[in-house]
Amino acid sequence: MSISVETAAEWAAEDTTISKVVAKLTELRATEGAPLRTAVLTHIAWVPPEWTEAALDTLAGMHERHPSRAILLLSDPDAGSDGIDADVALRCFELHGLGRSVGAEVITLRLRGDRSFAPASVVWPLVIPDLPVFLRWRGRPAFGEEPLEQMVDFVHRLIVDSTEWPDLPGAYSELAEIFDRTAVSDIAWSRTSRWRAQLASLWPGIGEARRIRVQGTLAQAWLLAGWLRSRLGREIELEHEPSDRLVGVHVDGEPAPFPPGDPPPPSDLLSEQLDQFGRDPVYEAAVRSAP
Numbered sequence: 001m002s003i004s005v006e007t008a009a010e011w012a013a014e015d016t017t018i019s020k021v022v023a024k025l026t027e028l029r030a031t032e033g034a035p036l037r038t039a040v041l042t043h044i045a046w047v048p049p050e051w052t053e054a055a056l057d058t059l060a061g062m063h064e065r066h067p068s069r070a071i072l073l074l075s076d077p078d079a080g081s082d083g084i085d086a087d088v089a090l091r092c093f094e095l096h097g098l099g100r101s102v103g104a105e106v107i108t109l110r111l112r113g114d115r116s117f118a119p120a121s122v123v124w125p126l127v128i129p130d131l132p133v134f135l136r137w138r139g140r141p142a143f144g145e146e147p148l149e150q151m152v153d154f155v156h157r158l159i160v161d162s163t164e165w166p167d168l169p170g171a172y173s174e175l176a177e178i179f180d181r182t183a184v185s186d187i188a189w190s191r192t193s194r195w196r197a198q199l200a201s202l203w204p205g206i207g208e209a210r211r212i213r214v215q216g217t218l219a220q221a222w223l224l225a226g227w228l229r230s231r232l233g234r235e236i237e238l239e240h241e242p243s244d245r246l247v248g249v250h251v252d253g254e255p256a257p258f259p260p261g262d263p264p265p266p267s268d269l270l271s272e273q274l275d276q277f278g279r280d281p282v283y284e285a286a287v288r289s290a291p
Contacts (some may be wrong), residue, residue: 001054010089016127021086021107027124028212042133043068044155046147048075051138051164054266068274069105069128075116075147081255082113084122086106111114120150132156134274140165143174159273162189162219169291170220177231185268185273187217189283194259195249196227202256207232211250213239216246226290227282 009028013020047055052074077182077190079117087108107126111119135155141148152158158178165171178184199206210230214221218240241248249256264272 004270005025012085012087012256013083015083016086017084018061018122021084021088021109022125025088025105025107028088032068041068041131042071042127043136043274044071044073044074044133044151045136045138046073046119046151049136055136055138059107063111069126070105070107071126072110073119074110075119076112077111077113077114077116081157082115083111084115084182085112088223094267117146118150118155119147121153124154132277134159134269136160138164139172140167141175143171143177144288152178155182157183157185157273157276158272159187162223163188163191163217165219168218170227172222172290173225176284179284179287183277184284185276185280186219186283186287187269188205188217189223189286190269190272191217191246191263192224192227194261194263195224195246195256198259199224199228199230199249199251201255202251206251209236211237211239211252213248213250213253215241215243215248217244218242222290224285226286228287229289230282230285 011024011028011033013024015198025132033239055072064065087106089106089108091104091106103226111122111124116120133155134157135151136159137148138161140159160175161246175184206228209228212225216224219240221240225236228236248258
């Protein structure tokens with residue numbers, strides 16, 4: 001199936017207000033030829049400057065699977081002035097072979113200076129009522145600080161990728177403190193799913209495991225160790241061999257069989273999280289057992 005993308009209408013402004021953004025979005029939706037709204041959720045992405053390119057690439061690959069109102073918050077606290085710059089686009093994705101198209105709204109807001117510290121007041125007027133709200137946080141969240149604290153209590157799910165965090169496993173203890181406030185997904189955890197299924201298939205032998213060596217990212221290593229510790233109810237020694245992807249696991253010195261299939265691309269991993277609504281107790285137990 002091929003997909004073609006068209007921008008049906010767009011608008012941009014510097015140093016604007018959220019009320020003007022809302023008004024302009026309503027105006028664009030009323031123009032002739034605007035795509036029918038097919039949004040099933042509001043997808044917010046908190047994007048520090050160093051993550052902008054990666055966030056845009058990932059977003060581009062998922063609209064056709066999860067039509068949404070996407071709100072990209074580009075945080076720029078060190079800008080020389082306070083304010084909001086906005087870009088609003090209505091996009092139409094035609095799904096060739098299916099005879100249908102879907103519409104998506106992409107709102108990009110650059111939060112300059114002090115506006116970076118009050119994101120909840122910025123995004124709340126833009127959230128579509130009665131639909132779930134997901135927050136993708138790029139980079140390492142500053143737990144216990146603004147702006148994360150403002151956002152956690154009104155979103156239905158926080159999506160992180162602990163591969164992006166420099167201080168593992170210590171940061172997992174801070175992450176665990178918000179599990180009772182909102183559901184949490186970790187893309188690093190999703191990248192271990194094929195290996196967890198493969199390791200589980202080694203039962204009952206793996207029940208005697210005392211040590212694992214993981215060739216992968218540091219996040220994948222700690223999460224697999226935490227998963228085994230929480231499932232077996234005891235300590236498992238971890239050895240880590242750095243790699244940019246998960247390519248091998250040894251249990252007590254013996255290599256585990258390589259799982260079938262290929263690792264999914266970033267857009268697929270994020271799209272998968274947007275299908276989840278409840279908490280994941282297995283993931284939460286792995287995080288609590290990782291440090």
